[in-house]
């Protein structure tokens with residue numbers, strides 16, 4: 001047995017033959033080649049060029065160089081025995097200005113990625129939107145402009161027609177809560193907008209676009225398996241005091257319920273977060289229905305637990321997260337608490353919605369400060385993290401939850417948004433100077449776990 005790898009007393013078999021095992025990535029975090037072959041600029045290309053936005057001024061101009069060397073990394077997926085590969089489509093490779101002319105080179109590139117995956121017995125799962133909005137559309141208001149529903153739906157149609165004959169599984173968007181919250185309220189992600197005046201219309205137009213994009217897919221590809229993914233936090237109150245419990249409830253509404261509930265036909269959780277009331281201003285006739293779609297699955301993405309406390313000084317929500325650093329708990333490189341029962345609890349929570357038919361864990365993983373020693377990367381903390389979380393997924397499944405898949409975030413170390421390259425989440429280590437890859441102990445463990 002290799003160092004850092006312990007024997008676990010559960011095996012892949014216990015999850016059943018139809019359980020989908022995979023690895024997840026996102027275009028902007030791995031591809032690089034930001035202006036190759038006719039690609040237009042995205043809001044992340046522009047944001048990373050601004051001073052002070054990204055740790056150490058890093059950019060994703062090269063990232064993992066996946067665009068030029070996708071075969072190298074798909075070979076690694078095969079070597080790790082991973083049967084499903086989730087990746088996202090960069091909108092500006094397909095439609096450089098966001099609307100209008102289609103760029104055949106972009107279509108060719110994703111066709112090559114799909115073909116090479118299939119040749120290697122790997123099933124491609126597509127995320128249509130993982131945060132890299134066309135910059136040209138941001139100039140027109142981005143997600144705050146209601147016309148984006150049509151622009152997005154046209155992009156979805158192009159992808160469905162181009163790739164739908166070979167791709168069965170589709171996810172419309174990745175974590176709307178994060179890209180609207182960080183990008184349109186806090187301003188620490190692209191496009192860097194702040195305040196409720198941006199956040200509220202963005203929430204509504206994103207939710208309408210998720211439903212509309214899914215309907216567009218269904219219209220073109222009646223047999224597609226259609227989902228969308230959500231960031232899911234397991235939230236606990238700081239104490240049993242009524243005001244902390246109520247604060248945790250408000251945080252839960254904002255972080256966990258904001259997007260899924262309107263999509264399921266339950267409306268926005270305005271009662272629990274009165275600051276959301278202003279969203280009604282953006283409603284047009286028919287919207288409550290336009291917000292809904294009957295998804296084949298939802299993707300849930302969980303990394304940690306949050307402890308929430310009442311806070312007089314936090315505007316709109318009067319609740320704040322108690323930092324994991326201040327709680328004397330084990331931490332990842334992101335300063336997130338390592339707490340595997342979180343994933344069990346979020347699976348239970350989302351499984352309880354009557355409208356949720358199937359759950360796939362579309363992301364789970366951890367960043368730790370890996371080091372290369374004699375050409376090897378031993379990462380026992382990540383091995384333990386994955387083992388414990390997978391065990392919790394099994395527990396949820398055995399409890400009768402509708403969970404039928406688990407995807408690790410992520411294949412290779414990559415560009416971690418505003419944090420740059422420091423946090424390493426990969427099963428495979430990347431030397432960003434040389435692009436050399438080293439499979440970490442965690443990658444080896446996952447490969448041996450998946451081996452039939």
Ligand code: BGC
Nearest residue numbers: 026174175178231363409416
């Ligand atoms: C996102 C990924 C990100 C990961 C780790 C998720 O929020 O979908 O793009 O890299 O978490 O932060």
